[in-house]
Amino acid sequence: MSTNPAFVEPSVETTRPDLLGTFGMAASTHWIATATAQSVLERGGNAFDAAVAGAFVLHVVEPHLNGPGGDMTGIFATADDPTPRVLMGQGPAPAGATPEHFRAEGLDLVPGAGALAAAVPGAVDAWLLLLRDHGTWELVDVLAPAVGYARDGHPIAPRVAATIATVQSLFRDHWPSSADRWMPGGSVPVAGDVVRNETWASVLERLVDAGSVHDGAAADGRVARIDAARDAWATGFVAEAIDRFVRTPHRHASGTDHAGVIRAEDLAAFRASYEPATTAEFRGCTIAKTGPWGQGPALLQTLRLLDPLDDALLDPSTVAGAHTIVEAQKLALADREAYYGDGVVPMAELLSDAYSDERRALIGERASHELRPGSVSVAAGALPPLRETYTPRGEPVAGVGEPTVPGARGTAVAAPAEDDALTEDRGEPIVMATGETRGDTVHIDVVDRWGNIVSATPSGGWLQSSPTVPELGFCLGTRLQMVWLEEGTASTLRPGQRPRTTLTPTLVLRDGAPVMALGSPGGDQQDQWQLLFLLRTIVGGYTPQQAIDAPALHTTSFPGSFWPRTWTPGGLVVEDRLGDEVIAGLEALGHVVTRAGDWSLGRLSCVTRDPATGVLGAAANPRGAQGHATGR
Secondary structure (H helix, E strand, O other): OOOOOOOOOOOOOOOOOOEEEOOEEEEEOOHHHHHHHHHHHHOOOOHHHHHHHHHHHHHHHOOOOOOOOOEEEEEEEOOOOOOOEEEEEOOOOOOOOOHHHHHHOOOOOOOOOOHHHOOOOOHHHHHHHHHHHHOOOOHHHHHHHHHHHHHHOEEOOHHHHHHHHHOHHHHHHOOHHHHHHHOHHHOOOOOOOEEOOHHHHHHHHHHHHHOOOOOOOOOOHHHHHHHHHHHHHHHOHHHHHHHHHHOOOEEOOOOOEEOOOOOHHHHHOOOOEEEEOEEEEEOOEEEEEOOOOEOHHHHHHHHHHHOOOOHHHHOOOOHHHHHHHHHHHHHHHHHHHHHOOOOOOOHHHHOOHHHHHHHHOOOOOOOOOOOOOOOOOOOOOOOOOEEEOOOOOOOOOOOOOOOOOOOOOEEEOOOOOOOOOOOOOOOOOEEOOOOOEEOOOOOEEEEEOOOOEEEEEEEOOOOOOOOOEOOOOEOOOOHHHHOEOOOOOOOEOOOOOOOOEOOOOEEEEEOOEEEEEEEOOOHHHHHHHHHHHHHHHHHOOOOHHHHHHOOOEEEOOOOOOOOOOEEOOOEEEEOHHHOHHHHHHHHHOOOEEEEOOOOOOOOOEEEEEOOOOOOEEEEEOOHHHOOEEEEO
């Protein structure tokens, strides 16, 4: 229960218990992946062995949310070194991906589906790097569960079947290899059907076989076997198959046909790596995130804005708290647009006391409908065109006219039909018939009895991202949709540079020791939902499960990272459980509110560790009845 009287008391009852133990804990967005990770811990593996095994299972059981052709970011600390480190599995733009090429193809945005939007796949290499350097198991053993579920099958989850049903016409008419893969016999699977991906199982076995020539008795045999698998991926049969396949034009989310530009040489030039974490202090805790090639530092900027405020203004369950939190997020996300990318970003200045004090003064009594980046010593990038979106059913936004950013041009976007799915992100992808996807991703957290802890958010390579490569059983991701084709922005497309990713796991430390790993799917909303969790646990005294269960909200008053890159000035999406009185109060302050249902926003999971006692914990999201935590 909350120990802070300034916060609204959470319900004493939670949807599931806060798990506590001393042996090991795992939590993820799918029960099979969680169970797989825990089974590795039970057989003597450490947190890194467990996370890698669980992650490869996520490729199989949540293929509409992530895949081998996608990317990932992780953040971790080891039992021997509590310093947080970032696992960088975000591949760059291919050499042939230039703004000029896209414009020559008649495009002014990178499409949201199709191989032309593919960055270099980074997830598989990143997981293998983590296993090599910090795991203990052999690759064949870590991959065995994924191979088993791919070859022998697993009961398909309802959302996977629903995604395939949504894009079945696209598959039949334009992506026959995907129809063959996901609609065997021409039929869309239904929830509970046992589905298989024998092709991907064979690919995994070929990666293992690539290392079989190395002497198992040699001291470095395990490392050599894993490196051989990495080479087979980047320079061998996987890269060659991708290169051959994408050269044939196919339908993209733009409604036009294009060939991909990724080549075998692009895969050969990339390797996953480690980076120092970007950190900020908040209420006695150190919050660790990726660098500004991801959106993670925007969470740190938001926390810096909120840190000195009264506790009552940090409670998301009240009008004053929700308003203050959302207005702070808008300021940080405006800076994301102006400064973040794979280049020189003045992060120290953006997180400084002086800059935070200056920006905090802009939090007003009413909702801002502007995009207001700040000014620091490094020039901001040009702001992209602002494509103004609609409320979910196309109603006009009262009092909102053209965007008020100098030089920004508002562009109307057609409203959806009445029976279309809501476009608000619920942690599952919203998929259109064209393959356009808003929302994404899976997540996994693991902590072991020795103190190793890892949080990772894999994504991309969704089954609806681009046509399945027949020889491999998976498709490529579409991360390049997060770059701009306009010159001069902080995240303009550049060959060899990483697109600014939305993937943003979190590590929390206290007195230099890791105490929590957490994350969520949800595209641009990932850190917005994590912010609510952090405020409720660090300031409000909620338990992790109470914080996950509590009503969620997020703003859409910034340019989205996903095609077609729209925004809703003043937009605020809330769970109805926030309450009619609070929602009405937010509307009275000028927020353009969309109700998203009672249990709809966020899919957080987390694991915890008390350094003083060694007690471990875990919690997972009940929304969608799929996330799962386990441990003992």
